[in-house]
Amino acid sequence: xxxxxxxxxxxxxxxxxxxxxxxxxxxxxxxxxxxxxxxxxxxxxxxxxxxxxxxxxxxxxxxxxxxxxxxxxxxxxxxxxxxxxxxxxxxxxxxxxxxxxxxxxxxxxxxxxxxxxxxxxxxxxxxxxxxxxxxxxxxxxxxxxxxxxxxxxxxxxxxxxxxxxxxxxxxxxxxxxxxxxxxxxxxxxxxxxxxxxxxxxxxxxxxxxxxxxxxxxxxxxxxxxxxxxxxxxxxxxxxxxxxxxxxxxxxxxxxxxxxxxxxxxxxxxxxxxxxxxxxxxxxxxxxxxxxxxxxxxxxxxxxxxxxxxxxxxxxxxxxxxxxxxxxxxxxxxxxxxxxxxxxxxxxxxxxxxxxxxxxxxxxxxxxxxxxxxxxxxxxxxxxxxxxxxxxxxxxxxxxxxxxxxxxxxxxxxxxxxxxxxxxxxxxxxxxxxxxxx
Numbered sequence: 001x002x003x004x005x006x007x008x009x010x011x012x013x014x015x016x017x018x019x020x021x022x023x024x025x026x027x028x029x030x031x032x033x034x035x036x037x038x039x040x041x042x043x044x045x046x047x048x049x050x051x052x053x054x055x056x057x058x059x060x061x062x063x064x065x066x067x068x069x070x071x072x073x074x075x076x077x078x079x080x081x082x083x084x085x086x087x088x089x090x091x092x093x094x095x096x097x098x099x100x101x102x103x104x105x106x107x108x109x110x111x112x113x114x115x116x117x118x119x120x121x122x123x124x125x126x127x128x129x130x131x132x133x134x135x136x137x138x139x140x141x142x143x144x145x146x147x148x149x150x151x152x153x154x155x156x157x158x159x160x161x162x163x164x165x166x167x168x169x170x171x172x173x174x175x176x177x178x179x180x181x182x183x184x185x186x187x188x189x190x191x192x193x194x195x196x197x198x199x200x201x202x203x204x205x206x207x208x209x210x211x212x213x214x215x216x217x218x219x220x221x222x223x224x225x226x227x228x229x230x231x232x233x234x235x236x237x238x239x240x241x242x243x244x245x246x247x248x249x250x251x252x253x254x255x256x257x258x259x260x261x262x263x264x265x266x267x268x269x270x271x272x273x274x275x276x277x278x279x280x281x282x283x284x285x286x287x288x289x290x291x292x293x294x295x296x297x298x299x300x301x302x303x304x305x306x307x308x309x310x311x312x313x314x315x316x317x318x319x320x321x322x323x324x325x326x327x328x329x330x331x332x333x334x335x336x337x338x339x340x341x342x343x344x345x346x347x348x349x350x351x352x353x354x355x356x357x358x359x360x361x362x363x364x365x366x367x368x369x370x371x372x373x374x375x376x377x378x379x380x381x382x383x384x385x386x387x388x389x390x391x392x393x394x395x396x397x398x399x400x401x402x403x404x405x406x407x408x409x410x411x412x413x414x415x416x417x418x419x420x421x422x423x424x425x426x427x428x429x430x431x432x433x434x435x436x437x
Contacts, residue, residue, distance in 0.1 A: 036063030116144025215261030257336025257364030
């Protein structure tokens with residue numbers, strides 16, 4: 001009889017029966033994972049991997065944190081599921097904790113199952129509140145794979161999925177590959193804001209319900225905006241009566257060394273979307289944090305949205321335990337200290353050593369290495385070479401997050417300086433095998 005706890009069995013089971021996302025199915029070779037703890041994962045043969053991906057940049061508290069696992073088990077003993085129309089303790093406590101970390105004018109939380117439907121419902125709220133239809137979002141963005149969320153997304157995955165109405169896009173700032181011929185952060189910021197103003201004017205200010213923007217675009221490349229950019233977007237939104245939705249799905253709950261990414265830029269949105277790090281994905285959960293004036297709008301008006309599993313008790317218990325534990329164990333401070341310290345310093349040293357690193361950028365435990373085939377022309381490193389680099393990293397026990405020509409360096413927020421040193425050493429060794437010039 002075949003061993004069901006073997007890599008071969010699990011791999012074949014997957015290939016026989018599982019349909020994967022964002023993939024041509026025939027050539028897939030998924031990595032088999034049997035278990036994990038902290039920043040480590042392992043397969044059924046005992047091979048260990050240091051997780052520098054946080055999976056999809058969501059396991060902020062690490063794998064199998066005992067306090068979160070215990071909270072899920074305890075909740076299952078009390079109330080495993082309940083319809084969202086009912087009040088229950090876990091959901092109320094989760095909302096209370098989330099609001100405690102948001103700006104003071106935020107009033108309520110609408111819970112969803114993930115980040116995509118969080119963005120869907122934030123868009124729905126903005127349209128209802130303003131009576132307008134259009135949503136502006138950036139070309140360098142990702143907001144999820146549901147109807148309006150994928151139409152709001154800027155990258156190529158939007159194109160075969162543009163079934164939702166009322167979406168327009170603009171270029172957000174990215175000095176390394178500037179669309180504005182800028183030669184400084186200040187110039188990039190000024191020109192990006194002028195471009196956004198022109199898009200608003202041309203799309204019709206009174207037709208635009210909201211600007212949807214990641215505080216730091218993640219999947220698009222960890223694009224830390226110029227310091228004044230989000231302030232400028234906030235000012236434009238206020239000038240034209242447009243709601244500002246900040247997507248914190250990837251950046252929220254410690255990833256950047258703050259509770260929210262927008263905390264770095266001294267702005268306050270009208271709506272905040274979240275998921276991922278709020279409970280590290282232990283049980284799927286997301287949501288919209290709603291400012292008081294938008295929340296009050298629905299006191300006497302019907303809100304046309306809902307989900308069967310909104311505020312699912314097991315997910316809510318995981319949120320409560322995650323946020324309490326992050327506070328108790330200073331996990332957000334650790335992300336700032338380690339991420340802006342040895343991680344940022346180490347990545348900068350790698351960029352100075354290896355010519356194929358065109359740029360390194362990021363905050364907290366949210367960084368990216370931009371790999372190029374020519375440091376002068378900044379031509380992106382070819383996909384085939386990126387695949388070889390990924391394979392070499394995996395072979396040495398480092399699980400990376402690779403997107404196009406980039407390695408996103410995004411370990412859990414609990415990562416130690418020793419684990420950072422281990423991961424940087426592997427990156428150094430592998431990148432040294434792929435020299436250019």
